[in-house]
Amino acid sequence: MELKRTLQMLFKLEDGLVIETVLIPCERGRNTVCISSQVGCAMNCQFCYTGRMGLKRNLSTSEIVEQAVLARRLLSSEVGPISNVVFMGMGEPLHNIENVLKAADILVDEQGLHFSPRKVTVSTSGLVPQLKRFLRESNCALAVSLNATTDEVRSWIMPINRKFNLNLLLGTLREELQSKHKYKVLFEYVMLAGVNDSVEDAKRLIDLVQGIPCKINLITFNPHSGSFFKPTKKEKIIEFRDILAEAGCVVLFRWSRGNDQMAACGQLGKPGEIQAPVLQVPSQFQAVLEAAA
Ligand code: SF4
Secondary structure, three states, X not given: OOOOOOEEEEEEOOXXXXXXXXXXXXXXXXXXXEOOOEEEOOOOOOOOOHHHHOEEEEOOHHHHHHHHHHHHHHHHHHHOOEEEEEEOOOOOHHHHHHHHHHHHHHHHOOOXXXXXXXXXXXXXXXXXXXXXXXXXXXOOEEEEEOOOOOHHHHHHHOHHHHOOOHHHHHHHHHHHHHHOOOOOEEEEEEEEOOOOOOHHHHHHHHHHOOOOOEEEEEEEOOOOOOOOOOEOOHHHHHXXXXXXXXXXXXXXXXXXXXXXXXXXXXXXXXXXOOOOOOOOOOHHHHHHHHXXX
16 A cells, blocks of 8 residues: 555553654655654643643653554555654653653664664754753754744744743754764744744844754644644745745755644644643734734
8 A cells, every 4th residue: 555645643551641643654765753752742832732732741761662663563564664753743852851862762773673863853842951961962863943033933932932042042052063973953943924934034044043054944834723823825935945045054845744634743632621821922913813813
């Protein structure tokens, strides 16, 4: 069977909680499994469906590794080998750093699953002390969810920025990456209409990443129920991408896959009745969001 769509797997844990793992097949055989590191998430990023759940608990090392083991066992015969693992499912991986470091070690160990460290990517919303530790203790790849070019916007859509602002986050990366040979961080940038997608944002982004070996991944926003954000139109994303590329940035953009079945980044989980709070919208964005609604 040839699998073209993303495939969402639900795992019921011993305590009855459910986590989600997503398989993203790729035509060129680079199949990726997206694994969870927590049940829910405490970070409350305003554009994220998982964040609405709040944090239920951390996953153990074995609960993290098992997702990749089972995905490989169940799906390799259907989609071919799984080559990439990304910690981009439910949770903030570095909020569960002990278990995530151990799981990443097992994923790359030749006695373990023996993935290449370059093919195992841990994503973070920007927990600076843990990010430093991760870069010092692991050779796996790091993705940082950036999503804004000013502290005002980032502190609104990603409250972790109130503790670790852009200057601190990017300064730490600039410093830490000096001692990592041929290592590039991946910046993820979810494009939100009228919020972070202006020409000025693109220009600021170029300045912000100066001196940091990196790639920038532009991601289309997947609207979910109750979300007041809207995706940036494709032409505008291309304009944004071209500004970055002309300035010499390595920039990637692909249309999101899987949003038709609630299985794309920021769409996993099921918020219960008690949900994380929606934060106050800065006054200058109220009109934009009302117009987009
Ligand atoms: S985007 Fe990631 S860090 Fe932010 S709330 Fe969602 S799962 Fe947590």
